[in-house]
Amino acid sequence: MNAVLEMRAISKTFPGVKALDDVNLEIRPAEIHAIIGENGAGKSTLMKVLSGVYPYGSYDGEIYYEGQLSRFRSIAESERVGIVIIHQELALVPFLSIAENIFLGNEPARFGVIDWDAAFARTRDLLRTVGLDENPETLVTHLGVGKQQLVEIAKALSKRVKLLILDEPTASLSDKDSAALLRLLVTLKERGIASILISHKLNEISQVADRITILRDGSTIETLDCRAAAVDEDRIIRGMVGRDMAHRYPPRTPRIGGVLMEVRDWTAFHPLHAERPVVRNVSFSVRKGEIVGIAGLMGSGRTEFAMSLFGRAYGQGVSGRVRIEGRDVDVSTIDKAIAAGIAYVTEDRKQLGLVLDESIARNTTLANLPGIARATVIDEDRESDVAENYRRSMRIRSYGIGQQVVNLSGGNQQKVVLSKWLFTDTKILILDEPTRGIDVGAKYEIYCIINELVDQGRGVVMISSEMPELLGLCDRIYVMNEGRFVGEFPASEASQEAIMRSIMRSKERNG
Ligand SMILES: Nc1ncnc2c1ncn2[C@@H]1O[C@H](COP(=O)(O)OP(=O)(O)OP(=O)(O)O)[C@@H](O)[C@H]1O
Numbered sequence: 001m002n003a004v005l006e007m008r009a010i011s012k013t014f015p016g017v018k019a020l021d022d023v024n025l026e027i028r029p030a031e032i033h034a035i036i037g038e039n040g041a042g043k044s045t046l047m048k049v050l051s052g053v054y055p056y057g058s059y060d061g062e063i064y065y066e067g068q069l070s071r072f073r074s075i076a077e078s079e080r081v082g083i084v085i086i087h088q089e090l091a092l093v094p095f096l097s098i099a100e101n102i103f104l105g106n107e108p109a110r111f112g113v114i115d116w117d118a119a120f121a122r123t124r125d126l127l128r129t130v131g132l133d134e135n136p137e138t139l140v141t142h143l144g145v146g147k148q149q150l151v152e153i154a155k156a157l158s159k160r161v162k163l164l165i166l167d168e169p170t171a172s173l174s175d176k177d178s179a180a181l182l183r184l185l186v187t188l189k190e191r192g193i194a195s196i197l198i199s200h201k202l203n204e205i206s207q208v209a210d211r212i213t214i215l216r217d218g219s220t221i222e223t224l225d226c227r228a229a230a231v232d233e234d235r236i237i238r239g240m241v242g243r244d245m246a247h248r249y250p251p252r253t254p255r256i257g258g259v260l261m262e263v264r265d266w267t268a269f270h271p272l273h274a275e276r277p278v279v280r281n282v283s284f285s286v287r288k289g290e291i292v293g294i295a296g297l298m299g300s301g302r303t304e305f306a307m308s309l310f311g312r313a314y315g316q317g318v319s320g321r322v323r324i325e326g327r328d329v330d331v332s333t334i335d336k337a338i339a340a341g342i343a344y345v346t347e348d349r350k351q352l353g354l355v356l357d358e359s360i361a362r363n364t365t366l367a368n369l370p371g372i373a374r375a376t377v378i379d380e381d382r383e384s385d386v387a388e389n390y391r392r393s394m395r396i397r398s399y400g401i402g403q404q405v406v407n408l409s410g411g412n413q414q415k416v417v418l419s420k421w422l423f424t425d426t427k428i429l430i431l432d433e434p435t436r437g438i439d440v441g442a443k444y445e446i447y448c449i450i451n452e453l454v455d456q457g458r459g460v461v462m463i464s465s466e467m468p469e470l471l472g473l474c475d476r477i478y479v480m481n482e483g484r485f486v487g488e489f490p491a492s493e494a495s496q497e498a499i500m501r502s503i504m505r506s507k508e509r510n511g
């Protein structure tokens with residue numbers, strides 16, 4: 001069979017890191033080809049080589065596209081032949097319309113004037129193909145992430161894509177949006193478009209992939225053919241981490257003590273619409289040594305709740321009471337919340353979590369400078385020791401603690417965010433999607449760290465969209481829907497069905 005694409009013996013070095021070492025990849029016509037591997041394995045780098053982000057001359061090896069030796073010097077050159085990459089971070093312009101975003105840079109022009117009628121009509125067609133019935137004039141900022149992702153694909157289709165590359169497209173999508181996106185890949189495949197899918201969600205991969213290439217430490221390990229033989233998640237994991245993983249969740253014997261934090265009647269309103277409640281009368285508690293989960297669908301208000309609790313970082317008209325170890329505490333600013341013993345580890349590592357142009361070391365110690373200071377002067381040796389410890393235990397793939405965070409792979413950035421909060425001596429950690437975009441092996445490490453934290457008598461509140469993760473880890477799970485807590489289950493009674501049922505029941509009640 002003729003390959004659409006062959007990447008042969010690709011190597012790429014950054015100062016101090018060999019990101020790709022003799023990698024081979026072959027993509028056949030109209031196949032969905034998954035690329036998987038641990039954080040830092042080189043997946044994004046390989047795709048950037050392919051799409052010309054890293055131009056010809058900056059890597060070793062050869063790229064054959066539709067049988068021809070290709071030397072892309074820019075993204076524009078690879079796009080011209082039908083290779084379109086959708087990056088880990090979305091790239092649409094929020095305050096332009098859908099149509100403007102799609103035709104930005106390639107507007108249909110008549111006599112040098114943009115023909116907007118044509119652009120709108122064409123946009124409507126493209127949107128229909130990706131399953132959206134949005135108005136082309138809608139501003140992108142008004143769309144959810146799921147729909148923005150589909151607009152990105154519509155934009156790719158407008159460029160007559162033949163090979164579509166998606167780098168973790170479903171990382172921040174709800175289950176429903178992810179399913180829609182995967183269905184779209186299958187539809188595109190039926191129209192002859194091949195796609196490369198990078199994802200840490202193994203269940204999705206085993207659903208749609210025709211073949212899977214596994215990268216480890218910058219090298220190709222193997223390519224599995226899912227049509228020839230059934231490939232299950234355990235098989236994929238073995239290829240990724242190089243060993244069997246008998247358990248996805250570390251064993252733990254909970255030692256749960258008295259109430260650590262108690263929240264009563266927490267309410268918060270939308271930051272722009274003072275009359276719209278987003279968090280409604282939420283009451284809950286966390287005990288010493290306890291891992292408490294908050295389950296809910298995307299948009300149920302979990303992040304808004306956590307952020308409003310953490311120094312009113314979200315919303316207006318916030319009210320309610322917080323008691324920590326039996327005492328009323330003031331959490332009205334972020335500083336006060338931290339002083340009271342609360343930390344919030346955000347799901348959005350780029351916006352709230354990291355100073356990108358600083359080193360791993362500085363980012364790790366950022367939230368607890370007193371922890372490394374001697375008489376108000378930062379003790380750099382101590383900073384290095386602390387950061388090096390976390391780098392080892394979290395297996396942060398980098399050449400050293402001096403590396404700028406901006407150059408780390410997505411998952412490794414997330415590990416730095418976690419280290420930063422682990423290094424504070426907070427009593428309560430609120431973790432918002434802590435394992436998003438993180439590979440299975442590293443997830444296990446993070447679970448171990450969470451277990452250690454609660455063993456020390458701290459309390460952890462975990463927000464996660466991955467229900468198996470909540471079920472595998474938590475001692476108790478609250479269910480949130482439309483701003484309210486609508487269910488509570490001890491680990492022994494929690495199941496996916498029970499959680500979904502309480503969400504559905506509350507929807508019925510609210511009509
Ligand atoms: N611009 C850069 N400068 C220096 N090192 C880099 C740069 N980009 C990537 N690296 C390094 O190359 C390696 C591969 O990174 P890459 O982003 O390709 O990983 P990945 O497989 O996409 O991981 P993830 O699943 O976490 O997204 C990592 O060790 C990373 O730190």
Ligand SMILES: [Mg+2]
Binds near residue numbers: 088409
């Ligand atoms: Mg990546």
